[in-house]
Amino acid sequence: MKKFLSIVLALLTLCLLFSGCGGKKDDTGSVYYLNFKPEQDEAWKKLASAYTEETGVEVKVVTAAEGKYEETLTAEIDKSSAPTLFQISGQIALDSWKDYCLDLKDTDVYRELTSDDFAIKDGDAVYGIAYVYEGYGLIVNKKLLEKAGYKVEDITSFAKLREVAESITARKAELGFSAFTSAGLASSSSWRFSGHLANMPLFYEFEADGIKEQPATIKGTYLDNFKALWDLYINNSTIDPATLTSEQNDAAVEFKNGKAVFYQNGTWEYGNIASIGDENIGYLPIYTGVRDEKQGLCCGTENYWAVNKTASEADINATLDFLKWVVTSEKGTKALAEDMGFVSPFKSAKPVDNVLCNIMNDYVEEGRYNVSWAFNHTxxxxxxxxxxxxxLAAYSAGTGDWEAVKKAFIDGWAEQYKISHQ
Amino acid sequence: MKKLKKHNPSRIAAGSTRKSVKRYGALFLLPTVLAFIIGFVWPFVWGIYLSFFRFRTLRFTSFTGLDNYKSALSDSAFFRSLGFTSAFTVVSVLVINLVAFFIAYALTRGIRGEGGFRTIFFMPNLIGGIVLGYIWKIILDAVIIEYLGSALALNATYGFWGLVLLVSWQQIGYMMIIYVAGLQNIPGEYVEAARIDGASSWQLLRHITLPSIMPSVTICTFLSLTNGFKLFDQNLALTDGKPFRETEMVALNIYKSFYESTTNMGVGQAKAVIFFIIVVVIALSQLYFTRRKEVQA
Incomplete structure (x- = not known):
């Protein structure tokens, strides 16, 4: 009996050893996609199994937890079965990941791109391909705005936006709603301001100074406009400016429940606010008073596919085939547009059922200028x-002054540039 | 003699066990040794090695000598976090041990429902640090916003005392259990003899109880000291270093310079090595000093 047991155990150990090493078909290769967007995790897994069914090639999709992508990627990429397909967030991310990025210049997926604006290039080489195109601005509850006596079309400049917001605040008790949703500064919401709103002064400064690459220092030329906007946000909001850092603030819920007219967020937020009805949703550019005329939304992307250069050749080929299938096949394009709600910059992309995206496209067709994502240089x-x-939190609560914001903005930039380049 | 040996089964068993241990001992040690090497020795050596390299991932590294250490030592945020951590550790060690001892003292007097009280005091220790930090953040913020007109993320002083409160609440129960065990082990004769000699309860506490539970004091101060220095989860969840990294403790500072760096993680690695040395020096000297005070019961 003992002998029998030990033989069984020994065999079991051997099996474990071998299944750990071999067992993978190397001839066809396989795909391992480390996905960035948790909202689309289900849809990617569905699409992956559809591809496996059709071609027999294994596609593994893993999604990193929100805000933990870089950490997850850092850990995963050193493993022997590393992701073959991952994402980088822009030109700056290339500093971290260039050693792993395959040049995609001669691939089908690159040829499918509608414009080179959607690729991360370094000289001739193409290291990243955008797969989703997004835009943010001020989402408007048109029904409430009309109740307050205004129309979306009325708001064409920062001055007008301020007038409307302040008039709503003056009649807040009577109307029963505020102008702006809470500008929450807890980590679940602060990126809307430290990233997206901060983009406004960065964009105009870079435009004025002709800056195309990451600058070592910034001047903060348009920080006064940023301050005016921020003041407008917090003084005409649903909550007391002293409570911005509280975890309880949930701007999406406030907007959905008709507590405020304006909500600064992007096309990706559609699913969360769709319940107010498509006919009630408006979408405005974030006017700053710098160049309001002809201003459009802030369109851009921080989601680029990159293919892992260090993967085996079979895996690389399998990954490129998978990407081609995703952006050209009926199933793939449909999944991108309908299941994931992506406006993607590929030639055969399908239209998206998302009012915010449609309005975004209208602005582009009107010929308004795009406020690109200058924050990608941070x-x-x-x-x-x-x-x-x-x-910002200290300033809003009255415990700090605006000088500190300026300092964090300008000196903070120089300091972090130095640290990241030493 | 030979005959005797044959008729003593226990001695035979002991002898063969010893022989078996000699023969197979190494084999039985192997899993533990392997686990120790994989889980501790190897990462430790590898970590020190990496602190001399500039790297983002382990595949592409380049040797830069002491550059990472120079960067780490010229980082003012690192030193500020060391100062904050030291202050926090001193306060939390005092609070935790004093309160834990007196609760333990009170709960060994034989009052009704002692077991229940001990369980209740111990329970916070079963909750994970992140969850605890998040819950306390909501509770403290509600109070601070309502009555003090500020918030945890706005005021480093509130952040500091919030952390002390949270960690005390979590660890007092655990230390209390250790003190309770120590108190229960004091031989009754000592106490009785002291009473007969006419010792007051203060004298009893000072000259009998305290010297007898020094081993517990050693363990508890060691645990609370190292816990305080290495605190991470609670710090991350409660304040995340806000405002302006003023409430950032060393572990969080290392974590941030490691993961928030887009180009070189070696600086974080170097900081970790420096931190390791500091913790070892402090913990060993604490052990040395409290051990000297221990008496044999």
Whole structure:
């Protein structure tokens, strides 16, 4: 009996050893996608199994927890079965991941791109391909705005936006709603301001100074406009400016429940606010008073596919085939547009059922200028943003002054640039 | 003699066990040794090795000598976090041990429902740090916003005392159990003899109880000291270093310079090595000093 047991155990150990090493078909290769967007996790898994059914090639999809992508990728990429397909967030991310990015210049998926604007290039080489195109601005509850006596079309400049907001605040008790949703500075919401709103002064400064690459220092030329906007946000909001850092604030819920007219967020938020009805949703550019005429939304992307250069050749080929299938096949394009709600910059992309995206496209067709995502240049982005958020919170609560915000913005940039380049 | 040996089964068993241990001992040690090497020795050596390299991932590294250490030591945020951590540790060690001892003292007097009280005091220790930090953040913020007109993320002083409160609440129960065990082990004769000699309860506490529970004091101060220095989850969940990294403790500072760096994680690694040395020096000297005070019961 003992002998029998030990033989069984020994065999079991051997099996474990071998299944750990071999057992993988190397001829066809397989795909391992480390997905960035948790909202689309289900849809990617569905699409992956559809592809496996059709071609027999194994596709594994893993999604990193919100805000933990870089950490997860750092850990995963050193493993022997590393992701073959991952995402980088822009030109700056190339500094971290260039050693792993395959040049995609001669691939089908690159040829499917509608414009080179959607690729991360370094010289001739193409290292990243955008798969989703997004835009943010001020989402408007048109029904409430009309109740307050205004129309979306009336708001064409910062001055007008201020007038409307302040008039709503003056009649807040009578109307029963506020102008802006809470500008929450807890980590679940602070990126809307330290990232997206902060983009406004960055964009105009870079435009004025002709800056195309990450600058070592910034001047903060348009920080006064940023201050005016921020003041408008917090003084005409659903909550007391001293409570911005509380975890309880949930701007999406406030907006959905008709507590406020304006909600700064992007096309990806559609699913959360769709319940107010498509006919009630409006979408405005974030006017700053710098160049309001002809201003459009802030469109761009921080989601680029990159293929792992260090993977085996079979896996690389399998990954490229998978990508081609996703952006060209009926099933793939349908999944991108309908299940994931992506406006993707590929030639055979399908239209999306998302009012915010449709309005975004209308602005582009009207010929309004795009406020591109200048924040993609931020050095050590998390650290820089944390500094700005702390300063904004102190300023809003009255315990700090605006000088500290300026300092976090300008000096913080120089400091993080130095740290990330030493 | 030979005959005797044959008729003593226990001695035979002992002898063969010893032989078996000699023969197979190494084999039985192997899993533990392997686990120790995989889980501790190897990462430790690898970590020190990496602190001399500039790296983002382990595949592409380049040797930079002491550059990472220079960067780490020229980082003012690192030193501020060391100062904050030291202050926090001193306060939390005092609070935790004093309160834990007196609760333990009260709960060994034989009052009704002692077991129930001990369980209740111990329970916070079963909750994970992140959950605890998040819950306390909501509770403390509600109070601070309502009555003090500020918030945890706005005021480093509130952040500091919030952390002390949270960690005390979590660890007092655990230390209390250790003190209770120590108190229960004091031989009754000592106490009785002291009473007969006419010792007051203060004298009893000072000259009998305290010297007898020094081993518990050693363990509890060691645990609360190292816990305080290495605190991470609670810090991350409660304040996340806000405002302006003023409430950032060393572990969080290392974590941030490691993961928030887009180009070189070696600086975080170097900080971790420095931190390790500091913790070891402090913990060993604490053990040395409290051990000297221990008496043999």
């Amino acid at each position: 050095p050590n982005v998390e650290t820089w943003r944390n500094g700005v958020v702390s300063a």
